[in-house]
Amino acid sequence: MFRDITIGQYLPGESFIHRLDPRTKILSVLFFMVGIFGLKHLYSYLFVLALTLTVILVARIPLGYLLKGLKPIFIILIFTVGLHLFLTPGQILVEIGPLSITLEGIMKASFMALRLIFLVLFASLLTLTTAPMSLTDGLEKLLAPFAKVGLPAHELAMMMSIALRFIPTLIDETDKIMKAQKARGADFESGNIWQRAKSMIPILVPLFVSAFRRADELAMAMEARCYRGSEGRTRMKQLVYRKTDLIVTLGMGSAMVAAFFFL
Amino acid sequence: MLIELKDICYTYKPGTPYETSAIQDISFNVEEGEFIGIIGHTGCGKSTLVQHLNGLLIPSKGEMQLDGIRYFTQQKPNKDLRKKVGMVFQYPEDQLFEETIFDDVAFAPKNFNLGDGLVEEQVRNALEDVGLSYEKYKDRSPFSISGGQMRKVAIAGVLAAQPKILVLDEPTAGLDPKGREEILSRIDLLREKRNITIILVSHSMDDIAAHADRVLVMNQGKIVIDDVPRKVFKEYKQLYDMGLDIPSVTKLMLKLKNKGFDVDTEIFTIEEAAQEILKIKGGASHV
Ligand SMILES: Nc1ncnc2c1ncn2[C@@H]1O[C@H](COP(=O)(O)OP(=O)(O)OP(=O)(O)O)[C@@H](O)[C@H]1O
């Protein structure tokens, strides 16, 4: 069940999107996020849809794979849609007992659902087309100006790259421990909520034990290689911001500003 | 026939760009009380294969008959199957979680609903079976003992459910030679005592040669040889091609033969090798 998670995964490739500078892609996602919150009509989402589809096509990401990544947010989606559907006051369309669905509710619910879906899709596109290491490099570079006012940019980026690096490891580990406990007759699927929560203990304890051990070993290995933070650290792979990057960033920025104000 | 596997195929992450066909059309039989060794190069699908035996993985195709029940096609894998087939994973000490060794070893028998009086009996037997004293260890934390002892506790945690079939996936990885031999000889002992069927996955040809009755050689998701150790290790050229080794004594005998000594090269244990070498030495001293 953990294996369905595609958010945060990277699909290696050579497409135009893959080769863009990570800073370009991070900024584009930021613009996208801001722009999408300014949309005022349902049909404006056609524009967003077209944009997203273009990126998917250019990056050659299998659509099915991308959509599968929506599975984990399904519950959140149902929840927000439900809340907006039933709790928005306005012109009542249907009444089911104490609950009523209003026209405004339907509108708001669809807006929220579309926003959420497109946000997740676009953010997944960022991680799917950008190697984790270049993603954090890009982030560090973008945050570097704020280091002057005391933001630990390098440390944040390092923490993020370590976290990204260990997500698949932890998923594998969870899978393995679950299998081992199942082999000893553990049952994670039946019983009430309390019993199910309790049945997680045989997974969580070994998982924490190994996570702490890994963290310890990693810290030791980094220290053994003289890691001491950002000062004076050089890079093997330098990020280069090309003309195309500038064009894409500006294009995306102006498109989203336009969408924010006029769509 | 205790186990009968027919045309088992398994694919990881089907329908994604990471799709891997791990095993294809695996078929073999196991008789009650047999000791089967499974060898093969890293990534050839050994762990994937054995996880079908207790239904942790469901094959994309194929059927397994175990103890007269047909799984995957007729019967879904259930707790009953998990109880019959005990599974010791690679690095099983990673699965320890309880506060005391007693509680950890008792986890499986409790899950399989053995009576309370019985559970204590099972835990005691299981700990003694792996060579740990019940009185001395039962109240200690499983995290306060050495790595080798943790391994034994984890194996005891599987034995305590009294499986009919015991599957071990590299149970000796990362142990010193003495620790390895101890675990394997305890497994041999168990087999004699309780007539358990053993399936052992190992990278050590020495261990396989010394303990298994039959060897399955896997390569790229398929079983390529299924025979007694003697015949399997005779095909050393084929094994080398698959990135596998042969037992070190056999290697020694081959070297002696190359040097011009007239020795039998189908020798897999140190005792046999000593006999053979004494024979030619004795022969030489007569001349
Ligand atoms: N959880 C998984 N997801 C995707 N692919 C996997 C997974 N587990 C194994 N594989 C792939 O399936 C194939 C067989 O793996 P398996 O673990 O069965 O090999 P193995 O023979 O046990 O290797 P080893 O000797 O290293 O333990 C490998 O190519 C591996 O990359």
Ligand SMILES: [Mg+2]
């Ligand atoms: Mg394996």
